[in-house]
Amino acid sequence: MEAWDEEPGDEDLPRFVMDLLGESLLGKLSGGKCKEDVNGLALTVTGQGLKEYRDDRKAWSAAARWITGDRPPQETEMRALLLKVIALSWELFRAAKSASGTLSFDDMISRALQVVTAESSLPGRFLHVIVDEFQDTNALQDDLLSALVPEGGGSLFLVGDLQQSIYRFRHAEPAIFLKRVMEAFQSDPDSLVNLDVTFRSRQAVMDAVNSLFGRVWREGVTKALESGFSRLAPPESRDWWPKRQETTVKPFEIVIPAGEAPPAKPRVSEIRLSAMRLLADRIVEAVDSGATVWDTDGEGSFAPRPARFRDFAVLVPSRTFYDQIEQVFIDERGIPTYFEGNRNYFGRGEVRDAVRLLEALADPGDPLAMASFLASPLSGLAPGVSARLIARSRSDGSDLPSLLAQEHPLEASRFERLRREGLAAGPSRPLATLLEDDSALLSCEGWKRPRVAANLRRAIDLAREYEAGLGMSLGGCADYLRDMTRRGIETREADTLGEDDDMVRVMTVHAAKGLEFPVVAVTGLELAPRTRKQGVRLVVSPHLGIAATALPEGWVEVGEREVLAGAIHDLFENRETWEENQRLLYVACTRARDSLILCGASPRTEEGELRSKRHSWLETVLDWAGSDGSGPPEPEPPTEGAARRGKAAPATKGERVDLPPEEGGTLERISATAYALLKFCPFAFRMRHRQGLDISWEMPSDDVGGADLGSLAHWLLRRWDLRPETLSLYDPLRDGAGLGELLPADLRPVWADPAKRVPLMGWLERFASSPLAERIRNGEDTRKEVPFRVRLDNGALMVGVIDVIWREGEKTCIRDYKIGRIENAPRELYRSQLLFYALAARKHFGGSPLELALLSLKENREIPVGKDPFSWEDLEEDVASATRQGAAGPFEPSRKMCPLCPWKGECVLGREWTKGAL
Ligand code: SF4
Structure with missing residues (x-):
């Protein structure tokens, strides 16, 4: 055994243990012999039990094997394959985000960083930048801070507590916090203030x-x-x-x-x-x-x-x-x-019970549905009583509705009344009856009742939505609700606290x-x-x-x-x-x-x-x-x-x-597209804005378009001066263009696709030669992509972006660019959108004459606001009423719009219409 005159250091410990125990003794360990003694000895010597000692070093020895050992060629091959797959997936993810106009939190920060880096006037513009909870900052956020406050460009005031850094899942790094602390300390020790008093x-x-x-x-x-x-x-x-x-x-x-x-x-x-x-x-x-x-x-x-x-x-x-x-x-x-x-709404007992009730009302002869209903508190039977009833039905084969009528006539007649109501007035009616006569609520403990009532009230709303859109079927409504449960739709239950x-x-x-x-x-x-x-x-x-x-x-x-x-x-x-x-x-x-x-x-x-x-x-x-x-x-x-x-x-x-x-309440703000969608079909609004569904516009198969092409067109139109001879300068792919740097990465694949780029450039060229382009070029105070926030007297906040606005003498002119064919779109949709812009512009510019129109780039034609008479007061009230309806409903389907609806494929009613069932 080596002489160990001094206490072994960390690095020497493995050798020390081996020396101390010897190979033969360690060999016996594998047979479980001497385990406790050796474990105790290891604890004394290393401060760790053998298993812990081994676990701590397992990963290190694996790393060493990986680096130094001969790994099978399949491992290298698989790693290369996986890296390709993940790179491809990342690109697809970016394209999907771009197509749906979605930005992740990280995108927002990296875009902000791009802007700050590209615009030389921004860094140093802020005299004081204050950041709270700095311990939760990740490297990207830190880069943004560095770009905003360059050295000597302003003061940075950071507040944080390293001991509370708990956001590793979004890449917060203690090292970033400590780096800033060290920098501050080195430049001026007094700039660090310890806030330890609580x-x-x-x-x-x-x-x-x-x-x-x-x-x-x-x-x-x-x-x-x-x-x-x-x-x-x-x-x-x-x-x-x-x-x-x-x-x-x-x-x-x-x-x-x-x-x-x-x-x-x-x-x-x-x-x-x-x-x-x-x-x-x-x-x-x-x-x-x-x-x-x-x-x-x-x-x-x-x-x-x-x-x-x-x-x-x-x-x-x-x-x-x-x-x-x-x-x-x-x-x-x-x-x-x-x-x-909260818990998931569809996972709540009372919601599942409501579904069971509808199933039993739809088909009392279904033993499973009826037994599930009887076992639920909504049946009015005590748990032991319903269990006996179900057991008897199973043993003697008698059907549950007859047994219920024989042994519990009161509950049976209540069930029959609910069924008649459901068949006559639709699935929401029996649920409402339960809530009105307190029978469902009294079956649960007093403190639970507000929650149960709120959840049942929401079930009634869902049933009414079903009735409005799909009909009166009790079984169909139960399927509809169960389908949401099965698909795991994450709906939080009603908040009662x-x-x-x-x-x-x-x-x-x-x-x-x-x-x-x-x-x-x-x-x-x-x-x-x-x-x-x-x-x-x-x-x-x-x-x-x-x-x-x-x-x-x-x-x-x-x-x-x-x-x-x-x-x-x-x-x-x-x-x-x-x-x-x-x-x-x-x-x-x-x-x-x-x-x-x-x-x-x-x-x-x-x-x-x-x-x-x-x-x-x-x-x-x-x-x-x-x-x-x-x-x-x-x-x-x-x-x-x-x-x-x-x-x-x-x-x-x-x-x-x-x-x-x-x-109740109102939407905090309303945009032109949300307003137009709500006016067109509240059911479609609900899908897009309440359920967050990515409903996509159906285009004829021969049509070129889509959200990504629209984004690219807007990007170009914002920068281009609308002169035919300068259009080619905006080709980011041409030699020495330099614009490729500016074109957002998610739009580059769209630009690179000739099937999209070539028609788009054709439309723009044609537009540049049109009288309208000439008017815009010669207009006074022409501005593009102008965001607006206009508060109406009735409190509604209108928000949006105007594509292009200019003045011609007293007149204010506004255009909204559209990429798709206007002839394929429902006029009602665009009319509401234009009226919305008109109201916002009128509020902003006062009573000066307005000229508003949509411009279809593809068709090279304009659609002005319709001539139908309207009053500004009614329009204002209509926008305010839309903020109320958008928050609280009702979201009934506009059946008359179904034939024209561009979202038919995403909507149950639309699909029914397409099949000819409506
Ligand atoms: S298909 Fe009919 S109900 Fe469905 S979103 Fe369109 S207009 Fe509304």
């Missing part, structure tokens, strides 16, 4: 946070860069500070139920439910005992007051915890609870950033962050672009499919993911004002000790809790379901039900 938390909470993170970050907040932990400091000099400490809610607690020790193997989900039960009990206990929190007395002074449910926030690492919290808090304990970000509602708030840590609550419970400590999901074969990697973890079947012999890219990805990601996870815990803990509860679920080791996953918050917390010699917190026994709270017991029949207010 007015938020009580001293005991602050002490716990300082102690926990003082240990976590004893070697710095990020390992790769030097930056120490910045402790929170109290505002001791304030005269209210001593009184602030008098609140009586328990300031800090760790709640960790443990499962039974092996051989019993409780699932983590079961232990987690126990954790939620313990937490729910803590909350109820604090409220019932009158424990106090610090709050204003309503007149600006702060004082302790008894805690209410609304003072509690339960923070979760992800929304996957919502179901378990709902089960315990709502179903078992009856605690009023609000889930931030008011400022003063006394409900526990549940939200993700990311959603809680920037907020604070008297009591914060951080749950899910046991979860460990993952660099990639298990079983995933392809990883999108910020380091490798894309990486596969296995070769495709058939490329190599069975058993030789492993590639190392996944391990390399992990190598780069592991530490950063872990470090960010710790910062996420810090953000969660620092939301607390009076009390912090750390809550997790832990299985036990064979020795009965708590067990935590590597790099989980639980590991961090247990490590800290045991660091002062006190050992980890005593595990708590799982609790049984407690009795429901009296407050939440179902209300008696006839109790008043508070319903949430009706939705």
Whole structure:
């Protein structure tokens, strides 16, 4: 054995362990012998158990193998193929964005950067630039800041906290923050101001946070860069500070139920439910005992007051915890609870029950539909009663409607009445009846009723939409609603939380950033962050672009499919993911004002000790809790379901039900195209603007056009002086044009496509020779692509962009360029659009004469505003009414427009019309 006179350094540790243990002893390990002894020895020597030691180095040794070893040629081939695929996908993604006129957040920043870089007047134009939350800045955003505030070009005021940097998913980089800090320090040490005093938390909470993170970050907040932990400091000099400490809610607690020790193997989900039960009990206990929190007395002074449910926030690492919290808090304990970000509307029980009701009403002979309805609260039967009914029907074969009539005539006649209503008046009618007679609401607990009522009201709206567009079929409407559920349409349920509602708030840590609550419970400590999901074969990697973890079947012999890219990805990601996870815990803990509860679920080791996953918050917390010699917190026994709270017991029949207010309001602003679409067909407006559907304009098959060609035409028309002889100068592809640099990248493929470029240049050439082009050239004060925002006296805000505007003496002339054939488009659509421009122009230019028209480039002709008489007052009121209708509906289909509609292919009614069914 080598002589080890001094303590081995990090790099020598592997050799030291090998020396210490010897090959033969290590060999025995594989057979499981001496495992505990060796593990203990490794722990003493390296500070890590063998498995951890091995895991830590696995990725490094994989990286070494990748770099130095002979990798099979298939691996290189696959990597090249994947890189091509991802490059191609990226181009397609860009083209799709361009075609749909969509910009991602990153696009907006990079476009802004392009502008700032291209326009020499912009850099340095701002004397002071202030950025908040700078720790969440990514490299692109930082480049924009650098371009906006060049050296010596103004002052940059940055506010941030590295310890709260939690946006790696959008490429926020601690290194960027620290680089700025270093630059500021080197240029002027006084320019750095440390804001460590917090007015938020009580001293005991602050002490716990300082102690926990003082240990976590004893070697710095990020390992790769030097930056120490910045402790929170109290505002001791304030005269209210001593009184602030008098609140009586328990300031800090760790709640960790443990499962039974092996051989019993409780699932983590079961232990987690126990954790939620313990937490729910803590909350109820604090409220019932009158424990106090610090709050204003309503007149600006702060004082302790008894805690209410609304003072509690339960923070979760992800929304996957919502179901378990709902089960315990709502179903078992009856605690009023609000889930931030809400649940998916179509996933809600009452919405599914409404669908089941419609199915049963449509066909009572369908045993599955009828049984599902009877088992739902909407049937009016207690759960045990409906279960017996269904069981009897299955055993003796009798049909459910007859059984219901025999044994529960009241419920049967109610069902029959709903069915008759549905058949006569359409599917929305029975749902409305349920809501009107309170029968659906009284079957659920009092505090749930506002939510159930709001969700049922929305179901009635959807059923009415179906009736308006598709007809009265009960089964068809049930299919329509079920189809939305199946397609996973992400519709958030109706929001029912008011400022003063006394409900526990549940939200993700990311959603809680920037907020604070008297009591914060951080749950899910046991979860460990993952660099990639298990079983995933392809990883999108910020380091490798894309990486596969296995070769495709058939490329190599069975058993030789492993590639190392996944391990390399992990190598780069592991530490950063872990470090960010710790910062996420810090953000969660620092939301607390009076009390912090750390809550997790832990299985036990064979020795009965708590067990935590590597790099989980639980590991961090247990490590800290045991660091002062006190050992980890005593595990708590799982609790049984407690009795429901009296407050939440179902209300008696006839109790008043508070319903949430009706939705209403107006659109914040309305554009010419939105207004025209709403006037043309509210149903089409709903598809485009409420559902966000990408409805596309159907063009005749021989027609050249599309959104991308329109964008290119507008780009050229904005820059070109409309003279025939200068048009060729705007060809970005000609030698030495230099304009290629300016032509946005997403328009270059359109330009490069001769099938689009050649006709477009032909249309423009013809236009340049027209009398209209001459008028525009000779007009006074000609301006192009002029954005407008015009507020009407009735409050509506009109927005849009005018393609070209000029003056001829007293007259103001406006044109809107169209790329498609006007003859193929419905006149009504364009007339509304032009009237909208006319109103905006009149408001802006006063009563001067106006001349407005559409210009079809393809047809080289104009369409002026129609001669039909209209009054400006009526038009103003019509625009205001459109902002109301656009926000709240109704969105009924304009059936008479279906034959002319350019979006027929995207619309159920349009397709019916095409098939000849309407
Ligand atoms: S096809 Fe008819 S209902 Fe559908 S969007 Fe067009 S006009 Fe409206």
